[in-house]
Amino acid sequence: MRLGSEPLLVAESLSYSYLERFAALEDVSLEVQRGERLALLGANGCGKSTLLKILAGLIFPDRGSYRAFGEEVSEPKLEDEQFSRGFRARVGFVFQNTDAQVFSPTVREEIAFGPLQLGLAPGEIEARTNDVVALLEIGDLIERAPYQLSAGQKKRVAIASVLVMNPELLLFDEPTAGLDPRSRHWLLELMSELGAAGKTIVFATHELEQLEWVADRCLVLSEAHRLLAEGTPNEILSDRELLLRANLIHEHTHQHGALLHSHPHERGHHATGTAG
Amino acid sequence: MAGGATTPAWLLESEAGAFPIGCSGRRRRGNALEKTLDGLAKIVRQAITSEETAARPGLLQSLDARAKLPGVVALLVAVGLVRHIPVLAGLYLFTLGLAAASRIGLWGFVKRVWLFIPVFTGVIVAPAMFSFVTPGEVVLPLGHWFGHEVGLTRQGLTSAGLIVCRVATSISLVVLLTLTTSWPGLLSALRALFVPRLLVLVLGMAYRYLFVLLDSISEMVVARRARTIAAGRNRHGARAAASFSGGALFGKAHALSEEIHQAMLARGFRGEARTLERVRLRAVDGTWLLACLVLAVLVVGGDRALGL
Ligand SMILES: Nc1ncnc2c1ncn2[C@@H]1O[C@H](COP(=O)(O)OP(=O)(O)OP(=O)(O)O)[C@@H](O)[C@H]1O
Ligand SMILES: [Mg+2]
Numbered sequence: 001m002r003l004g005s006e007p008l009l010v011a012e013s014l015s016y017s018y019l020e021r022f023a024a025l026e027d028v029s030l031e032v033q034r035g036e037r038l039a040l041l042g043a044n045g046c047g048k049s050t051l052l053k054i055l056a057g058l059i060f061p062d063r064g065s066y067r068a069f070g071e072e073v074s075e076p077k078l079e080d081e082q083f084s085r086g087f088r089a090r091v092g093f094v095f096q097n098t099d100a101q102v103f104s105p106t107v108r109e110e111i112a113f114g115p116l117q118l119g120l121a122p123g124e125i126e127a128r129t130n131d132v133v134a135l136l137e138i139g140d141l142i143e144r145a146p147y148q149l150s151a152g153q154k155k156r157v158a159i160a161s162v163l164v165m166n167p168e169l170l171l172f173d174e175p176t177a178g179l180d181p182r183s184r185h186w187l188l189e190l191m192s193e194l195g196a197a198g199k200t201i202v203f204a205t206h207e208l209e210q211l212e213w214v215a216d217r218c219l220v221l222s223e224a225h226r227l228l229a230e231g232t233p234n235e236i237l238s239d240r241e242l243l244l245r246a247n248l249i250h251e252h253t254h255q256h257g258a259l260l261h262s263h264p265h266e267r268g269h270h271a272t273g274t275a276g
Numbered sequence: 277m278a279g280g281a282t283t284p285a286w287l288l289e290s291e292a293g294a295f296p297i298g299c300s301g302r303r304r305r306g307n308a309l310e311k312t313l314d315g316l317a318k319i320v321r322q323a324i325t326s327e328e329t330a331a332r333p334g335l336l337q338s339l340d341a342r343a344k345l346p347g348v349v350a351l352l353v354a355v356g357l358v359r360h361i362p363v364l365a366g367l368y369l370f371t372l373g374l375a376a377a378s379r380i381g382l383w384g385f386v387k388r389v390w391l392f393i394p395v396f397t398g399v400i401v402a403p404a405m406f407s408f409v410t411p412g413e414v415v416l417p418l419g420h421w422f423g424h425e426v427g428l429t430r431q432g433l434t435s436a437g438l439i440v441c442r443v444a445t446s447i448s449l450v451v452l453l454t455l456t457t458s459w460p461g462l463l464s465a466l467r468a469l470f471v472p473r474l475l476v477l478v479l480g481m482a483y484r485y486l487f488v489l490l491d492s493i494s495e496m497v498v499a500r501r502a503r504t505i506a507a508g509r510n511r512h513g514a515r516a517a518a519s520f521s522g523g524a525l526f527g528k529a530h531a532l533s534e535e536i537h538q539a540m541l542a543r544g545f546r547g548e549a550r551t552l553e554r555v556r557l558r559a560v561d562g563t564w565l566l567a568c569l570v571l572a573v574l575v576v577g578g579d580r581a582l583g584l
Contacts, residue, residue: 058538088544099488100535105460105480117544145459147487165543
């Protein structure tokens, strides 16, 4: 594998449309450095999930190129036995739709699925399973079936089943959606811990709070499925006009210091509202 | 999506007067189709979850499914070969004993089995009892037809009784197996019995996503009910709703299956299923299997010894 100074991920002018009719990405380019934590921001339907699936090598762009770990990623390349094993072992993807991701009859089998496909030794799989189960505090769910779990519990199982493979690059699609405040805080802490341990993390989110804590850099996608802006969380969050344009905030969102918050206003007070 | 549009004025006004809330005395039976769909979802859910009985401490529950399944299969084969009603009746009593030892309520167990019998056997068995299907010695004459005596024959009754006993015993065995085995256990047993892994994987996922779709059905029914204001009396409306729901469900299932496939690929799936091996079998499992085989041989041998 050629290394050197090339970024971990390099995507150039990616375009993608579903069924050749519904545009989802238009001419999006990005680079992700090793160990970086990158947040994808954008309103509903702007193409965050689509971009993450391309980065995960699950769908392939109509136009543009994508390189990861110094190698080009394409459909024929992934048919190669060794490349696909190496790539899948390095990339972990937590789906937005947890029901799609948690497909095994029991939680234990769900967690073991990835390591089994990669051909890890049974002893190793068991040891790793026990570790992630402890880390995600799902010990009492281990023999349960996924249909007996709540949405938040399923999310934890999904995250466990990805972490157990110990990927270098973690792709999270709205990981905190549907979690209670305590679990959300815990997950953000886990993400920053993983980042500190040298993992590269790319995640899609709608939550602007605590962004500077979990992300080093942000990309903003527009509703026209194009790259609208790029910068540090502080740069992005302080550009009120940009956030409004990307429909990430509404007019009544205020910033007190580093803390964004919003509250409803009575009708007819738009003019005064924006001043805050 | 964009926040620019203002809320329409009508949404902010109360319409309390438009739909009075007291009872008018006129009742509408819930849409039969809705009820059926929802009820069906509930029944299927109940029928396929045996976690509750499978978790009880009992004889069959303590066995590994990989031994339990072949044992039951051996007994089923024996049941299929036996030709004497008393032998079958003995085997049936044996299943009742197993049920009791596995802490399954006897009355519920018997009911569950015998409710199926008419459905499965009624059509086949009923005509077989009559002299024009099974000729022989008439024991219950029902009259004359073209000079022949018509009625229930001894041979007819015997073969009908044989079929009913056979079916009842077989169903009892299968119900025992499913009531005392968790679904993952059953899957691992199938795997151990050299059923192709990919097939077992697909079976497991079909079962898993049946629940997701059942949830979808229930949700769609609830959502539709929540939005129904005027009574949908006409058949046409109900049928349109059904095809709409069916279409939506199909779309959902399709989108879901695509994402599941992606989720499997993302974790290194390459078309060949690798799955967890369970812990080793214990002595009780071996004993059970052996006991079943011996019993099956004895029963068939004894049955043959009784003659045809
Ligand atoms: N399976 C599909 N078939 C057709 N169009 C699709 C499909 N999936 C997504 N799209 C379209 O592609 C566009 C981008 O979708 P995507 O799921 O990437 O958005 P997103 O940014 O993840 O949105 P959200 O924040 O709601 O998750 C949307 O306009 C959507 O309508
Ligand atoms: Mg999305």
